[in-house]
Amino acid sequence: MLFEKVLIKNHTTFKIGGYVxxxxxxxxxxxxxxxxxxxxxKDLKIIPITNGSDIIFPDYEINAIVIKLDKMKGIDIIDEDVVEIMAGEGLAKIAIYLENLGLSGFEYLYGIPGKIGGSVCKNAGAYGIEIKDLLLKAFVVSWDGELLELKNEELNLRYRESDLLKYGILYKAQFKLKKDNPDIIRKRRLEFSERRKRTQPYGVQTAGCMFKNPNNMSAGKLIESVGLKGYRVGDVIISEKHANFFINLGDGKAEDVLKLMEIARKRVYEEYGIMLEEEVVVIR
Ligand SMILES: Cc1cc2nc3c(=O)[nH]c(=O)nc-3n(C[C@H](O)[C@H](O)[C@H](O)COP(=O)(O)OP(=O)(O)OC[C@H]3O[C@@H](n4cnc5c(N)ncnc54)[C@H](O)[C@@H]3O)c2cc1C
Known part of the structure; x- marks a missing residue:
């Protein structure tokens, strides 16, 4: 259960990062x-992850414990429209499971490659629905090892952020869903999935959107408009399909990603006076 000196890039979708x-x-x-x-x-910092699809670890070794909760599994129906889901369940599997039961909500999040822990922490969202709209309660192990039950409001869920990490490590979350016809839910899920495939790169090593969309503008369009699509540093390239996605071509380094982020931020600021804010979690 506890391993020493592990190469963390093998536990993220970006495949970037050194030893922990x-x-x-x-x-x-x-x-x-x-x-x-x-x-x-041991006076060590803990960094929880679930699928590592929204996090960039440094290339150098970090003196911390990374705790990956992908083995914390289980989905329990506790009332006709209330479910409890363990931190390590993935959004795609959850969406299909609940769709078959005629429970709507997660079909919007189907294409996000995250699991419950990270998705609550980042208030993941797509196509007008985010975790905040579905979550009732979070079950957490506090930094002192105590069990906490937190209400949605206590987490201060906001645009791709929350206060979860102030409290501790989420092991389970409770959600309220809407009853709907499974065929209608499925139709919605497939439509969102199709739209995502049309507009975003898939089947590549990435950590999703690098920057938040500023004031309802698209960060991707801003980066595209300053001519950075296809711009490359080392083995990391700005996607030709969606400029807010950076892709690791194989041997990408965190250093390359940070340089690319700086270039994008600087060029967008010079052109529009807008300072792009990181959406991805960067461990420094
Ligand atoms: C191709 C692609 C497309 C994406 N599309 C979207 C999208 O449409 N919408 C969107 O919102 N995001 C999107 N993302 C980003 C990412 O998938 C989501 O933020 C996802 O919900 C993160 O889940 P995760 O399990 O990978 O989190 P991780 O990357 O493992 O962790 C993310 C953050 O949560 C914290 N954390 C993880 N687990 C726990 C826990 N158990 N307790 C407390 N804190 C924890 C971590 O410390 C970190 O700060 C996309 C990413 C990719 C690669």
């Missing part, structure tokens, strides 16, 4: 509590 001092994959709440207490004893 410790890496843990808990399978129970007790395991999480054990790791939290161990980190406290």
């Amino acid at each position: 001092k410790y890496f843990a994959q808990p399978e129970s709440i007790e395991d999480i509590i054990y790791i939290v207490k161990l980190a406290k004893d």
